[in-house]
Amino acid sequence: MKIFIGSSNSPQSLNDLRQVAMIIEEEGHEPLPWNKQGLFPLGNYALESLRDISLKVDAAILIFNEDDAVWYRSDYALQPRDNVVLEFGLFFSQLGKGRTIICRRGQAKIPSDLNGVVYCNLNKEFKAQATLIEWLRS
Incomplete structure (x- = not known):
């Protein structure tokens, strides 16, 4: 299974991205982080590339x-x-709700339309890893 991972380019987000990618790999899937070389070809619009990736x-x-x-x-x-x-x-x-998830670090304010969405809490690393593994196996 190919899994896109999106984040900002802040140091904490990139660290979280690496951790999530390692869990995906350990479970036998292919992580596709946003910063992977060649994912956004020169001359393309970023939004167009994201649509193609999706x-x-x-x-x-x-x-x-x-x-x-x-x-x-x-x-x-x-x-x-x-x-x-x-x-x-x-x-x-x-992709739908079962195949698109949020991993949240800190108490980041999220849009009100996303209130109630169950997310993976990266503040609790052990639980976050277990939650991601469970999701990957389902």
Whole structure:
């Protein structure tokens, strides 16, 4: 099974991406991290490449991290990078809810339309690994 992994390029997100990719490999699947060489060919639009990728993979994992500080309801909040949220929507629409999941680090603010979505909590590393393995095996 080919599994796309999307994240921001922050150091914490890239570290989480590597950890998730290692779990995917250990379970006998092929991780396809967003920063893999050649995944976004020169001259293509990123969104066009993402659409093409969504047609070629079996599942997707998007890593929501506390990447950007935003002013929200008279206070600051930390939220995932906009492109990661957009990518979740793109892969969700192509692959469906059972094959598109969120791994969340910290208390990143997520869009209200995603409230109630069960996610993998990367703050609890052992539980996160067990949860991902269970998902990969289902």
